Structure formats: C-alpha cells, structure tokens
Amino acid sequence: NAGVMQNPRHLVRRRGQEARLRCSPMKGHSHVYWYRQLPEEGLKFMVYLQKENIIDESGMPKERFSAEFPKEGPSILRIQQVVRGDSAAYFCASSPRTGEYQETQYFGPGTRLLVL
C-alpha cells in the first residue's frame, strides 16, 4: 500500500509566480489535510478536505491560497503570486476516518517551496 504521495518534492518559484502542490492520499483514505512548516518550527494546520468538500479552512491565509480535492485526482494546494514568506515545507496528510474516532493522520514527504 503506497503511502501519501506529494509532488513535486522541491519547487522553486520567483516572486509573483504561481505554485501548485499536489497530494495523493493513501489508498482508501478520503480525508486530506494540508500543513505548513516554517524552518525550526512545528506544523501549522491550513485546510482539511474531503472529496469535493472543504471541511475546515480556518488555517488558510485569506488571499492567494486555495485548495481543492476533486472527485477524481489528487488534492491541489495552489498559491498565487507567491512571496518570499511563502517559502516553507508543505505537508499533506491523509486519514481513513472510521467509526467515531479519527484515525492517525499519515504524512507525505512534503513539498519544499523556495521563493526567490
């Protein structure tokens, strides 16, 4: 069973460009979460999605950031008009959500975004 997959693993963008980060959850997982990690810090929640639905986007910046998880295909985190402060590692996690309790969130390898 393949783990959570993210691509690209490394992404370099110039200020003002767009960044698209992709996440394919583990097989059988229907819940996807995006987190951002700044250097030497813990992970900060950004958004929680199920197929075709955004469940909680309380951690998403109000502008330039968007996320989707379509019926078919990977989840996409999109950052428009990137700025240097967007440089970070972006992790995707997935879980199966069975019963009443959430299962462990399994993390992908991350995408390291560098904005020049």
Place this chain on the structure above:
Amino acid sequence: ELKVEQNPLFLSMQEGKNYTIYCNYSTTSDRLYWYRQDPGKSLESLFVLLSNGAVKQEGRLMASLDTKARLSTLHITAAVHDLSATYFCAVARQGGSEKLVFGKGMKLTVNP
C-alpha cells in the same frame, strides 16, 4: 484557542541514559499524537493516545497520557544514536474539526 507546549525544545543526551520529555495542552482533547521527524524528512507516526491513563510502548520509547493534567510524556530508555530526531506532539481539540495542533517540537541529539 488550543495551544500545545513541549519542553524541553532541545535535548542533548548520552547514549544509554534515560530521559522524559513533556507535552502540555491547554484545552480538553480527544486524542494526542507523537510524531518523529528526521532532518529534511516527513513525519513518522509513533503513538496515538486516546484515553486517560493510556500508555503505549515501542522499543525504547514509551508514551503516556493524563487528560486531567492535560499532559503527555514521552520517556526514552537507554537512548541510542538512532533516536536522534525532532519529536512532535500534536493534539486534536475535543468536539472540534480534525485538524491537529502541533507543539514546536523537541530536537533530540544522542551522543555516543
């Protein structure tokens, strides 16, 4: 707002020694997670603690949860160099969404 604090944030210890690290959280929680992260790598799930008094052990690591004190501990027994990594605890708010709130992480270095 749910806050998670870990201490210490940095720990350097000798191989063979024991040590306990702490994770405090500010509001009632359903569950607490411990993750390990190696430099430049993703997070590896170590433990999920779901109830008061829960204790789980894997190798040289043992985690426990006291929901009344809002405290989890991660105990390291007879440390080895391979345990060097950053250890995060994360908490999900009871009755809230599924998002995890992470501590800042504890960077552990085990010296030979």
